[in-house]
Amino acid sequence: MAGKTLYDKLWDAHLVKQRDDGTALIYIDRQLVHEVTSPQAFEGLRLAGRPLWRSDANLATPDHNVPSLKSERDGGVAGIVEDISRIQVQTLDDNCDEFGVTEFQINDVRQGIVHVIGPEQGATLPGMTVVCGDSHTATHGALGALAHGIGTSEVEHALATQCLIQKKMKNMLVKVEGELNPGVTPKDVILAIIGEIGTAGGNGHAIEFGGSVFRNMSMEGRMTVCNMAIEGGARVGMVAVDQTTLDYVEGRPFSPKGEDWDKALEYWHTLHSDDDAVFDRVVEIDAAAIVPQVTWGNSPEMVTGVNGTVPKPDDIADPSQKAAIERALDYMGLTGGMSITDIKLDCVFIGSCTNSRIEDLRAAASVAKGNKVADTVKRVLVVPGSGLVKKMAEKEGLDKIFLDAGMEWREPSCSMCLAMNSDKLGEGEHCASTSNRNFEGRQGFGGRTHLVSPEMAAAAAIAGHFVDVRDVINA
Amino acid sequence: MKSFTTVTGVVAPMDRANVDTDMIMPKQFLKSIKRSGFGPFMFDELRYLDVGKPDMDCSKRAKNPDFPLNFERYQGAEILLARENFGCGSSREHAPWAIEDYGFRAMIAPSFADIFFNNSFKNGLLPIVLDAAIVDELFKEMYATEGYQLTVDLEAQLIRKSNGDEIPFEVDAFRKHCLLNGLDDIGITLQDADAIRKFEKNWQQKSPWLFGAMQ
Numbered sequence: 169m170a171g172k173t174l175y176d177k178l179w180d181a182h183l184v185k186q187r188d189d190g191t192a193l194i195y196i197d198r199q200l201v202h203e204v205t206s207p208q209a210f211e212g213l214r215l216a217g218r219p220l221w222r223s224d225a226n227l228a229t230p231d232h233n234v235p236s237l238k239s240e241r242d243g244g245v246a247g248i249v250e251d252i253s254r255i256q257v258q259t260l261d262d263n264c265d266e267f268g269v270t271e272f273q274i275n276d277v278r279q280g281i282v283h284v285i286g287p288e289q290g291a292t293l294p295g296m297t298v299v300c301g302d303s304h305t306a307t308h309g310a311l312g313a314l315a316h317g318i319g320t321s322e323v324e325h326a327l328a329t330q331c332l333i334q335k336k337m338k339n340m341l342v343k344v345e346g347e348l349n350p351g352v353t354p355k356d357v358i359l360a361i362i363g364e365i366g367t368a369g370g371n372g373h374a375i376e377f378g379g380s381v382f383r384n385m386s387m388e389g390r391m392t393v394c395n396m397a398i399e400g401g402a403r404v405g406m407v408a409v410d411q412t413t414l415d416y417v418e419g420r421p422f423s424p425k426g427e428d429w430d431k432a433l434e435y436w437h438t439l440h441s442d443d444d445a446v447f448d449r450v451v452e453i454d455a456a457a458i459v460p461q462v463t464w465g466n467s468p469e470m471v472t473g474v475n476g477t478v479p480k481p482d483d484i485a486d487p488s489q490k491a492a493i494e495r496a497l498d499y500m501g502l503t504g505g506m507s508i509t510d511i512k513l514d515c516v517f518i519g520s521c522t523n524s525r526i527e528d529l530r531a532a533a534s535v536a537k538g539n540k541v542a543d544t545v546k547r548v549l550v551v552p553g554s555g556l557v558k559k560m561a562e563k564e565g566l567d568k569i570f571l572d573a574g575m576e577w578r579e580p581s582c583s584m585c586l587a588m589n590s591d592k593l594g595e596g597e598h599c600a601s602t603s604n605r606n607f608e609g610r611q612g613f614g615g616r617t618h619l620v621s622p623e624m625a626a627a628a629a630i631a632g633h634f635v636d637v638r639d640v641i642n643a
Numbered sequence: 644m645k646s647f648t649t650v651t652g653v654v655a656p657m658d659r660a661n662v663d664t665d666m667i668m669p670k671q672f673l674k675s676i677k678r679s680g681f682g683p684f685m686f687d688e689l690r691y692l693d694v695g696k697p698d699m700d701c702s703k704r705a706k707n708p709d710f711p712l713n714f715e716r717y718q719g720a721e722i723l724l725a726r727e728n729f730g731c732g733s734s735r736e737h738a739p740w741a742i743e744d745y746g747f748r749a750m751i752a753p754s755f756a757d758i759f760f761n762n763s764f765k766n767g768l769l770p771i772v773l774d775a776a777i778v779d780e781l782f783k784e785m786y787a788t789e790g791y792q793l794t795v796d797l798e799a800q801l802i803r804k805s806n807g808d809e810i811p812f813e814v815d816a817f818r819k820h821c822l823l824n825g826l827d828d829i830g831i832t833l834q835d836a837d838a839i840r841k842f843e844k845n846w847q848q849k850s851p852w853l854f855g856a857m858q
């Protein structure tokens with residue numbers, strides 16, 4: 169019999185019951201809860217008179233529409249200006265109270281973006297099944313967990329039964345071997361992968377990221393990669409557990425201690441694909457060929473190297489592809505054939521669950537240090553992913569570096585990643601963004617998003633247009 | 644979820660094809676934090692003369708006198724008679740929430756959109772697909788008879804007219820079971836509560852660090 173993949177192992181370990189119709193009941197170890205997708209789920213429980221199955225399996229925090237401005241934030245929940253946002257945050261507080269769910273409230277130092285605080289607190293751990301009403305939940309797969317996003321009815325289902333009804337997915341291995349060039353980051357790796365497989369490439373599959381590049385990558389880098397698995401069509405992205413994982417997890421507030429730790433290690437050491445495991449699909453990419461990436465369109469697969477050009481629709485034979493590119497260029501206000509480095513920026517956003525951890529901020533600060541934001545750039549927001557990231561960054565003086573460069577240093581939240589709070593792009597504005605989605609209107613009505621790494625975003629802020637960050641670091 | 648056995652009620656019309664979920668539940672109401680209370684906003688743009696906003700007191704709003712659901716004769720209706728492709732468009736579950744909250748228990752149409760059809764069962768609503776010709780006949784009889792009522796008998800899979808005529812209908816056996824017993828997805832999973840508890844006990848022994856309060 170062939171060996172098992174990491175996904176097979178995690179699935180088997182959590183299988184409560186296989187049903188005749190091909191679906192299965194899968195046990196859920198951790199549910200992360202935020203203010204936008206949970207109110208109807210709690211209301212559903214209340215209407216049906218159902219209790220929570222296990223309150224200790226849930227951890228909540230508001231993140232999507234809490235304000236990032238300190239002045240607004242200082243007023244707590246009552247200080248949130250927008251009605252809907254305030255009601256949603258207040259409702260989360262009330263529901264967590266009523267159902268006994270641990271919550272890091274708006275101005276708790278542990279508050280932050282769900283996908284940042286889970287690993288940071290040791291609330292998400294290797295070998296767990298993790299769900300959240302948010303499609304970027306695959307982030308936690310970086311720890312060797314089985315993690316994916318779910319809809320509101322499933323949030324309610326998991327709250328009430330500690331299980332989900334699932335169909336097993338197929339196994340896909342994305343292997344990147346070799347050495348990354350200096351200036352090439354985990355963000356560039358995942359953007360290059362999506363450029364290669366397309367936004368539907370991982371449909372129906374659980375992706376495992378393997379190869380020397382991921383083995384040599386930091387935990388935070390692995391989170392950046394797994395975070396965007398959904399942009400490649402896969403609900404699940406994972407990396408095998410190794411020493412890097414264990415070093416990261418050890419000593420976090422909710423990580424196992426003492427005897428439990430030893431017991432956990434025993435299990436966690438098995439969390440990798442067997443040598444003879446069979447994947448339904450394997451994609452191999454050469455690390456040395458990856459350069460810093462920039463998206464030019466309205467889908468993450470519309471991406472190219474910073475040294476590249478925007479495609480010319482006339483060069484495209486396939487009529488539907490050609491039409492898609494024409495539409496994207498029209499929305500983005502770009503002309504086919506122009507150099508990526510000629511794209512001018514109005515705004516820069518450094519943050520989101522993809523790139524708002526301490527390593528991301530350090531990377532951006534290293535480029536920003538001693539420089540000034542270009543006059544033509546109207547606004548640069550730096551938004552840490554959690555209160556603890558913010559504190560750490562301030563201790564290291566990163567906030568000063570950003571402020572001295574003319575950037576804004578904000579409070580932890582999703583902020584301009586999805587523009588649910590008041591941080592929005594104006595119509596027609598170009599933004600270099602470290603987030604994960606460049607869809608039409610994502611960062612504000614008519615806004616034009618270009619996805620990049622934190623280093624590339626900082627370099628673009630200073631130059632006023634995209635530049636190859638490798639030239640900046642070498643200079 | 645409410646169980647559905649037999650419903651006898653007034654029939655009301657939604658006499659147009661391709662009624663989409665936007666029409667059933669306009670987007671401004673999706674920002675709500677609730678899943679109940681959507682009934683007063685069902686078909687909001689057709690039903691009222693002003694522009695609807697969440698949290699409005701609908702009893703004070705000016706109703707559109709030309710919209711059939713506002714007619715005296717259709718008040719308290721429990722069965723909605725509709726045309727082809729009812730519930731098309733976005734997947735919002737707010738649409739069946741609203742129809743159920745308004746008081747409808749069953750819907751009859753020549754066809755329903757897929758996701759809406761599924762979502763309806765999850766919320767205790769019975770969508771019944773009948774031949775277009777039969778639906779047409781029901782529309783005629785309903786318009787001709789003030790206070791027109793039908794009985795929907797799910798167990799027998801029959802619609803009964805007051806004159807004793809019967810119309811058979813199809814329904815998937817599993818969904819029928821769930822509706823008759825008031826079981827939603829969660830209810831069905833909870834039938835396996837013992838299996839879940841057994842798994843959990845074993846899992847806790849193996850991985851005790853996954854259990855216990857986070858403080």
Ligand code: SF4
Nearest residue numbers: 304520521582585586
């Ligand atoms: S940062 Fe953006 S992608 Fe991440 S959870 Fe928040 S809104 Fe979603």
